[in-house]
Amino acid sequence: MKISFTINSRKRDLELQPNETLLNVLRKNGLTEVKSGCEEGECGACLVLLDGKPVNSCQVLAMSVRSKKITTVKGIGTLHSPHIIQKAFAQGGADQCGFCSPGMVLAAYSLLQKNPNPTREEIAEGLDGNLCRCTGYVKIVEAVHEAASKLRNEKSQAE
Amino acid sequence: MLPNSIQWYFPTKVKEAAKLIHKDGIILHGGGTKILEPQPRSSVKGLVDISALGLNYIKVTGNIVHIGSGATFADVVAWSRDKKRLTVLSDSLSHAASTPLRNRITIGGSIKDFPMWSNLYAPLLALDAKIDIIGERSGIFSLEEYATSPLIKSKHLVREIRVVEKHDIRSGVKIFHVVRFEYPIFTIAAACTMDKNIVRDARIFVTGVKKKLVRLVTAEKVFRGHSISDELINSAANQVSLTFVPDYKFGAAYKEKVAKVYFKDLLREIKESIR
Amino acid sequence: MFKYVKHSVEKIDGLALVTGEEHYTNDFSFRNMLYVSILHSTFPYAKIEDIDDSAARAMDGVVEVLSYKNVKKILYTTAGQGFPEPSPYDSVLFGDVMRFVGDNVCAVAAETKEIADAALAKVKVRYKQLKPVLDFEKAEGSSTVIHQDDGAFPKIPVFYDASKNIAAKVEAEVGNFDDAFAKSPKKIEHQFYVPYASHCALEPHAAVSYLDFRGRLVIISSTQVPFHVRRIVSVVAEIPVSKIRVIKPRIGGGFGGKQEVLLEPIVALVTWRTKRPAKLVYSRKEVFTSTRTRHQYRTTFKVGYNKDGAINALHLDALENSGGYGSHALTVLANAGSKTLPLLNKIQNLKFTGRGVYTNLPVGGAYRGYGATEAYFGYGQIVDMVCEDTGCDIVEYYKKWTIKSGETSPIFKALGEGKEGVAMIVTSTSLNECIHVGAKLSGWYEKRKLYGGDFNKGKRDKRGIGMVALMQGSAIPEIDMASAYMKMNDDGSFNLMVGATDLGTGSDTVLAQIASEVLDTPVEKFIVTSSDTDHTPFDTGAYASSTTYLSGHAVKKCAESIKNQILKVGADLLTVSIGEVEVEESRVVVRRKGKQDHHQEVSFAEICQSSLYQKNQFQIQATASHVSPKSPPPFAAHFIEIEVDTFTGIIKLLNYVATVDCGTPINPVLAEGQAEGAIVNGIAYALFEDYYFSPQGILLNDTFGKYGMLTAHDIPPITVKLVDSFEESGPFGAKSISEININGALPGIANAFFNATGKRLHRAPFMPEYVLSVINE
Ligand SMILES: Cc1cc2nc3c(=O)[nH]c(=O)nc-3n(C[C@H](O)[C@H](O)[C@H](O)COP(=O)(O)OP(=O)(O)OC[C@H]3O[C@@H](n4cnc5c(N)ncnc54)[C@H](O)[C@@H]3O)c2cc1C
Ligand code: FES
Numbered sequence A: 001m002k003i004s005f006t007i008n009s010r011k012r013d014l015e016l017q018p019n020e021t022l023l024n025v026l027r028k029n030g031l032t033e034v035k036s037g038c039e040e041g042e043c044g045a046c047l048v049l050l051d052g053k054p055v056n057s058c059q060v061l062a063m064s065v066r067s068k069k070i071t072t073v074k075g076i077g078t079l080h081s082p083h084i085i086q087k088a089f090a091q092g093g094a095d096q097c098g099f100c101s102p103g104m105v106l107a108a109y110s111l112l113q114k115n116p117n118p119t120r121e122e123i124a125e126g127l128d129g130n131l132c133r134c135t136g137y138v139k140i141v142e143a144v145h146e147a148a149s150k151l152r153n154e155k156s157q158a159e
Numbered sequence B: 001m002l003p004n005s006i007q008w009y010f011p012t013k014v015k016e017a018a019k020l021i022h023k024d025g026i027i028l029h030g031g032g033t034k035i036l037e038p039q040p041r042s043s044v045k046g047l048v049d050i051s052a053l054g055l056n057y058i059k060v061t062g063n064i065v066h067i068g069s070g071a072t073f074a075d076v077v078a079w080s081r082d083k084k085r086l087t088v089l090s091d092s093l094s095h096a097a098s099t100p101l102r103n104r105i106t107i108g109g110s111i112k113d114f115p116m117w118s119n120l121y122a123p124l125l126a127l128d129a130k131i132d133i134i135g136e137r138s139g140i141f142s143l144e145e146y147a148t149s150p151l152i153k154s155k156h157l158v159r160e161i162r163v164v165e166k167h168d169i170r171s172g173v174k175i176f177h178v179v180r181f182e183y184p185i186f187t188i189a190a191a192c193t194m195d196k197n198i199v200r201d202a203r204i205f206v207t208g209v210k211k212k213l214v215r216l217v218t219a220e221k222v223f224r225g226h227s228i229s230d231e232l233i234n235s236a237a238n239q240v241s242l243t244f245v246p247d248y249k250f251g252a253a254y255k256e257k258v259a260k261v262y263f264k265d266l267l268r269e270i271k272e273s274i275r
Numbered sequence C: 001m002f003k004y005v006k007h008s009v010e011k012i013d014g015l016a017l018v019t020g021e022e023h024y025t026n027d028f029s030f031r032n033m034l035y036v037s038i039l040h041s042t043f044p045y046a047k048i049e050d051i052d053d054s055a056a057r058a059m060d061g062v063v064e065v066l067s068y069k070n071v072k073k074i075l076y077t078t079a080g081q082g083f084p085e086p087s088p089y090d091s092v093l094f095g096d097v098m099r100f101v102g103d104n105v106c107a108v109a110a111e112t113k114e115i116a117d118a119a120l121a122k123v124k125v126r127y128k129q130l131k132p133v134l135d136f137e138k139a140e141g142s143s144t145v146i147h148q149d150d151g152a153f154p155k156i157p158v159f160y161d162a163s164k165n166i167a168a169k170v171e172a173e174v175g176n177f178d179d180a181f182a183k184s185p186k187k188i189e190h191q192f193y194v195p196y197a198s199h200c201a202l203e204p205h206a207a208v209s210y211l212d213f214r215g216r217l218v219i220i221s222s223t224q225v226p227f228h229v230r231r232i233v234s235v236v237a238e239i240p241v242s243k244i245r246v247i248k249p250r251i252g253g254g255f256g257g258k259q260e261v262l263l264e265p266i267v268a269l270v271t272w273r274t275k276r277p278a279k280l281v282y283s284r285k286e287v288f289t290s291t292r293t294r295h296q297y298r299t300t301f302k303v304g305y306n307k308d309g310a311i312n313a314l315h316l317d318a319l320e321n322s323g324g325y326g327s328h329a330l331t332v333l334a335n336a337g338s339k340t341l342p343l344l345n346k347i348q349n350l351k352f353t354g355r356g357v358y359t360n361l362p363v364g365g366a367y368r369g370y371g372a373t374e375a376y377f378g379y380g381q382i383v384d385m386v387c388e389d390t391g392c393d394i395v396e397y398y399k400k401w402t403i404k405s406g407e408t409s410p411i412f413k414a415l416g417e418g419k420e421g422v423a424m425i426v427t428s429t430s431l432n433e434c435i436h437v438g439a440k441l442s443g444w445y446e447k448r449k450l451y452g453g454d455f456n457k458g459k460r461d462k463r464g465i466g467m468v469a470l471m472q473g474s475a476i477p478e479i480d481m482a483s484a485y486m487k488m489n490d491d492g493s494f495n496l497m498v499g500a501t502d503l504g505t506g507s508d509t510v511l512a513q514i515a516s517e518v519l520d521t522p523v524e525k526f527i528v529t530s531s532d533t534d535h536t537p538f539d540t541g542a543y544a545s546s547t548t549y550l551s552g553h554a555v556k557k558c559a560e561s562i563k564n565q566i567l568k569v570g571a572d573l574l575t576v577s578i579g580e581v582e583v584e585e586s587r588v589v590v591r592r593k594g595k596q597d598h599h600q601e602v603s604f605a606e607i608c609q610s611s612l613y614q615k616n617q618f619q620i621q622a623t624a625s626h627v628s629p630k631s632p633p634p635f636a637a638h639f640i641e642i643e644v645d646t647f648t649g650i651i652k653l654l655n656y657v658a659t660v661d662c663g664t665p666i667n668p669v670l671a672e673g674q675a676e677g678a679i680v681n682g683i684a685y686a687l688f689e690d691y692y693f694s695p696q697g698i699l700l701n702d703t704f705g706k707y708g709m710l711t712a713h714d715i716p717p718i719t720v721k722l723v724d725s726f727e728e729s730g731p732f733g734a735k736s737i738s739e740i741n742i743n744g745a746l747p748g749i750a751n752a753f754f755n756a757t758g759k760r761l762h763r764a765p766f767m768p769e770y771v772l773s774v775i776n777e
């Protein structure tokens, strides 16, 4: 059956089975920027924003979120117009293999939306669902910190 | 794995939902995190999603906090931190699973499912929460009764959890896990109702034990009518006996040992908070 | 001094990664593709008497079932190593003997993954269970022989005795250990255990294959070793090398786990037989059980020393659990000695004995650290013990006794990889500087004294600080080969093709920086293609800490050859002699009397256009290969501060300082990232990671949640400081950095624990229950 979702601000009708996870549905429909690292809710590679909130798409039955807004990492910035967080990740060496990055960037994005000036402890809590085996998290936490301050500057300049 | 033939229902009325689950093989869908656990679920024929039932609330009437079964762990943590109320709940639930999972895991699903690693039960039991259910048995029950009787196994929908908020209560929670994102091995929560610095009533619960849940009745008695002192804590701890199931990471005796240490730590913290 | 090297250039694939543009193996799908699922053995040791796949084949959508019944049994090793491999040929793609829970029974290819999975349940397997060996200390000479009558043999002339379950044996001695030990006034003997571990690369192993327009087989794979994949698939699937192309897309981490040829031959066979694309992606559980692991080890150290702390004699005996097959058994074992023993090179009498034994447990393989991690747990502690016992300051001790520039260790020659090693003189080290800087950054002197004194008396939470010095290697000398190819384009840009395999380490960027430095041209001008066996030249692959040092050297040579060609064309265009020109900022300029004449210059673009279109036409291009005559060790010093809850046994890390000598860090941020990642993996391995088995040999904690992965929440403050040295034999002075830093946590934390409690840890991981038992001993 076809069910409609709003993905990265675009309305899309996706083919799905009633027992399928959102992760499967997204990937099958070409949204391969959503990664699959465990399918058990334990790595965060599949993280997407559901109505703005981070969820593990492998832990969500697609049918249960029909007609909701879904944001993947491409929804917050693209290669040609990257988000400040994405730039901070790339510049700060927060991405090694990059497999955790789409989920990690979205988790950071959601955190900074709620809390524009997080402490290191709060950053760590915001990223507690995202595993990274490459970086040891040091540069990831730094990049989020850096991005937060850039975003605050940008905001205060706009005001 | 769920069969690909399952039916979805999206009722908008609680009664409608409660009726749907009377049929065999039709179950409620809260956050779906338990339902998605990798195990065969060929008996499941239908899922009744609760998200349109209007149960996703946390509201206060008088001194009663009502937590709708559709509220997520994240909702409860945010509310509790923001309002600085029932902080034992945010202290506990902020340690459950992870940020993205807490955005999905619902109170209702977690109450009905009651996993060994639950972060939810011990603090709610300590706070003497009530549960409002509708189904084979309907009504308002104490959560303690619900969890320790066949009620929990009956077919029903959890409508809400109620906690009476008292200002003379001191409560706290301790969770044992070695890394952040790991299933808790046990959770201990305690709530003491105080008359100045005298304990009028105490409720102390441990989850993750062999029987899943145990109330430390003898320890509670030690404190009742007294002010909490280190001697009292030690003597209460000596009377605590907990039976755990060994697992591949920890032996039963070790778990009990740590549980006693945490028990003392917890009561000492409560003691400190009174001063 | 350098313009592009030693600069933290942004990774060339960075933005594409963080915006989700890059593709990993599982992101490739093809029309008409089949999905493959594997049936794994549920018994640790069993003979398959019969497989009946008729019910599975009868299912709608099932296209092919592969098992020993229809796949030829060709002995090979799954280890992705150079040829002939030092690992025994003891594996077949599908056999009729299952040697561990997770071994491959058969593969089903079907129209969808769901059908393939469902079909697995319909395959009827009749097993005859055999008595397994589940304790590696009892494997040698056990009545259960794990490789029996299967023809398993060593491909190279080394000791191998399957009848005694010995997969590998390594022995070496310099001086006379027994004699010197007997004469030593002081002696200690200690035994240490380290557990199995999973690499936990976030991307599970995956392979996709299809036939190209001309019927050649294309394999896209999450591999560290594309050229070994091509060679090995050719052998086991019986497809000529000329008909195989292996493409390595982006890889989601490897750490050694993908230096193994496991999935590729299976998809290859499915595609070759059905002519249809095929995809196989392992589940996380399969990655834990059926791919490769870090070998479980027992190490025994016997040390004889004098009252002043001078060690006369040291014997390291290592027992390695190879699991059901001997992948990397020999070489990991050898490295347990060769990457530790040369560190204190003044010890005259050294002995190394090691055996790798078969068991009916998961298979070991390559894992960051490769034997060194396993051995440093004990090595780093016995140094602390000797110092403790003789009143030496461990920091000064290391400064005095470790190998220095201009020195050698006889171990380099005595312990090679399946053959004699290569004698080598160390020509670069800043280890003493590392130790000095690390001691300062960590507050070593004050804290060591403080915690060793009354500070901890009567406290529940006790603090301690420990340190350890480390070395590793850079590439396998006279065995590994890397090559690079470069060509110049009209606009002065270059294609750089390397067989070196970027797994997320950033090696594409690092290699581009090396070429940049040679040609004085920005990194953006290099279009890097890594690892496509049709388009990039050979490289042994990403392992043995070789990419920057070895492949980097090949790139440097290649770029130098390009530079010569550019200079020649440039000089010609400027009508001067080649001796009068030099390369500067993407131009060739004339230099007269040591001064540049800026009126006489020609841009790279003009040079290339001339060479392609105008005069003496030719393609400016070059290729270069490199084999290293040595494996210069990187060095490091780690300082770790901990707090132990003596009531629960929980160890909390308070601070971690690592100072690292990787020669010249070509890209400091990426180098730090390698160190930080290794450190955190090392901490996790020291404190939490383990494989727990049921009495039936079934892995119990086969998910991330049960395994106990660290999140950003669990890490202590980590400071990594690079302390450069200059390695003449490396590109622009570089050595390796990727592996060494995983070795520090085990001994460093254990030493800190001793400082805090006066007790020694002999068993990893330091789970609180074990730690508490040690405290209460
Ligand atoms: C990786 C992972 C880690 C976890 N870690 C923790 C942890 O640390 N601590 C912790 O406490 N929990 C943890 N959990 C959550 C826990 O294991 C359960 O999955 C969760 O509590 C189920 O809640 P849910 O809302 O997703 O329920 P669902 O999966 O939707 O449902 C669970 C059960 O409850 C029933 N149900 C759902 N809603 C209702 C309702 N309103 N009334 C009656 N019955 C209902 C369903 O029919 C089903 O039988 C973790 C889960 C995962 C996947
Ligand atoms: S794939 Fe969803 S959490 Fe790992």
Ligand code: FES
Pocket (backbone or CB within 6 Å): A094, A095, A096, A097, A098, A099, A100, A101, A131, A132, A133, A134, A135, C202, C252, C253, C504
């Ligand atoms: S960068 Fe590889 S997992 Fe995070």
